[in-house]
Amino acid sequence: MRAIFTNKYFCTVVRIFLGAVFVYASMDKISNPGAFAGIIKNYHILPFQLVNLLAIFLPWLEFYTGLFLIIQKWVRASLLIYSGLMVIFVVALSQALIRGLDISCGCFSVQSAESSRIWLRIAEDILLLFLSINLFRFSDDLKNVKNIIQNI
């Protein structure tokens, strides 16, 4: 694993891929905050007061995280946010699957016709989480990261 994730070419490809996914995913949500708020509401995990706030800010957080990964700026901070968001997405989708909610994922589009195969989305998110965590773990500043974690 270390050999793969310390290969700079592989890391570059993965970093740009992760960034592109987030930038692409944010586009439709940024232009249609109302529809995205409806999707978030259907998950039934947030109080109604927070739904619109999340619908307004989450797409921008995705956009900037993705953008910074692509342009290789503040990569580790972006990867940290990326991994955190992926954990949240996996938890949200899993609870929807367990509760049998008939909802649109809202992962890449706010269109109601988007695939509702939640388990497939969970698998995608787990793969992205795996990549982002490993990219973070095996980044050049590994020693510094360990120091940070020890100091927290």
Add this chain to the structure above:
Amino acid sequence: MKNGLWVQLSFILFLTLITGIIFNLSNTNRIPFIGEERKTDFSSSDSLLEVLRIQDSLQKIADSLSKISQHRLDSVKQAQETRIKDSLEAIRKADSVRKVQDLLIQSTQKPEDTVRADNTVKQEFVKPVDIRLNFAKALFDKGYTFIDSRDVVDYNAGHIKGALNIPYKEISSYKSRLESMDKNIVYVIYCSKACDVSIDMAYYMAKMGFKKVYIFHGGWDEWMEAGYPSD
């Protein structure tokens, strides 16, 4: 370096916050920062059910009264027929006079008035009504249209007897079908118990101009548990 990471994180979050606020304020599709709660209000459901029951009993009374008065009507009928003939003749004359008057009014009406009249005919939004199982069953017995807003797969697995399937997730491809439907009759929208597509669908239809849309919140699950007719 430790501080560097936190500064970077804070900066990204700050950037997100600022951009989000500015973009939302300048966006034509903006939404309020604090969302509004969509409350489920069943208060109308019970009263409407009561109205339906009263309507039924009144109908029965009217039926029995009409039977009693039937024989009386027969005798009155003959007298009425002659009177009607005389009245019809008078109405015909009056109609021809009114037609001439209407034509005169139309010819003198300004074009601006016609435009203004058209503008007043706007689509009125009538809020969908939340209903319970008992009222849904009463509407079913009356023969009103039920719309299943779930996916085709769920619909095919089982649905309320005679219900139409218009999946909300594919609503764009069903828009023309909805447009062709009568907007003044009762529609009962449902999905499963743990879903919101029936609510989304009902509000979508109400925005299209449908005036009598009911949301059956219990959905297919409650209907099935009650053992009511299904396909």
